[in-house]
Each structure stands twice: as C-alpha cells, then as structure tokens.
Amino acid sequence: MKTYIIGNWKMNFSTGESSLYLHKLLNKVPSYRDIEVVVAPSTLSLQSLSLQTERRKIKLAAQNAYAADYGAFTGETAMASLRGIVNYCLVGHSERRHIFGESDKDVRAKVAAALRFGITPILCVGETEIERDMKETASVIKDQLLGGLSDVSKEDLDKVIIAYEPVWAISGHGKATIAKPSDVDEVVKLIRETLAATYSKKIAENIPVLYGGSVKTTNAAAYLSVPGVNGLLIGGASLIASEFLGIIDIAKRTIVE
C-alpha cells in the first residue's frame, strides 16, 4: 500500500502565495512510486493549481465540498464541479463538524457524492477532549466511521481513505496535547476491527488509515511506525516547506527501513 503524505493548508495562503508555494514544492519533490504527496489548498486556488501541478509529483485535495450536484445552495461548491480538478476531498474534518456543525448525515452524503464523481473521499474521524475524558472514544469513532460509510457500496469501499484526527491533538485551536503513538495505535486498531466486523477482514486491511494532529518532522517517524498507519494528514507543519519536505523524506526512509 502507498504511504500518503497530505498537507491540509486550511484557510491559509492567497491564490498567489499558494501558487508560489506549490512551485517551491514541485521543484523539490521527486516523483515517488510508493508515496502519494497531496496538498489541500483553499477552494479558490484549486482550479489554477490543478493547471500548475505535476500530478505524478503532487496531487490536489479539496478541503470540503457540498453533496448536491447543483442548485440553490449559496456559497457552496459542488463535488460535481471538482471532478477533474482534484483527486481527493477531505470529508468531515473536525473543523467542519465542530465549527460548521456538519452532522454524520452531511458527511455520509458528501462521501457518496465524492465517489459519484471519481474523487477519493478522505473521511476524517476523531473524538473531542471531553469525549475522550468521558471514555467515549470508541463509540464516537465507530459512529463517525460507520455513519460516514453507510451509503458506500461494498465495491466502492476500496476507494475510500480514513483519517484519524483526535480533535484534542489538532494544533491551531489553542492548546493541543500531542497524541502518543500508543493512543494512535489503539484507535487505528479499533477502526480496522470495526471495518472487519462490519464488512470483511480484506476490506479492513485494504483501506488506508492516516493519522493527523500536530504532526511535525520531530514525531512523523513515530506515527508512521504505528502498525496500520498508512500516512499522515498535516496541518500547520504543511505550511512550512522545510517541515513538509522533511516529513516526506522521513516517510521515504521509514518505508525503506
């Protein structure tokens, strides 16, 4: 399975800055066979960056899109209109769930819409600090996972990526606790066990599961070494070229070792 290194730029960089930054990355990132490098810029930048990028080196993801194909949905961008522009779309990122009130029902519709247009959904799941303290992690993860996938046919399950992002470990919301590799291990196991029990062992083994939350060059190797982690979803550190490129380098070395 490939290792995914995905930079979520969140609401940072103007279109000009995005283009300059992508240019810088393209100059430094070789074309890897076993590492899929992806960046998720703002929706506004996607069209121009799709013309600029060399997809064998860096592919694009949308950070969000709407499930309906067209219609009276002021301010939204249809998954349909991203076809041909992006290969991936983040769905149900915790900032979408908790700041913008996205429900499991919204998330499910977006996962299905992405698949309808040949876009790989990256379904994000993760518990909040309060849920963790209340020992609700397992039930929250199961609900978000199965809720998000419940409209996906068995044949399409190999076109989905899962990202575990504990909300309490995401930087940019004030204090963030760094998740221990053992915390990640526990939830990644739970995700695969849930997929195996609901679908099949084969499906559970074949779905890539990523980790995200305060990933940096200093901890990337430890997270990539957790069994069953197939890549990283990086926020803050992906905005700094030396950090993002450093993490790609670490991924390369971790795979070889």
Ligand code: 13P
């Ligand atoms: P940070 O790496 O800034 O903690 O963000 C993680 C994230 O939300 C990626 O989607």
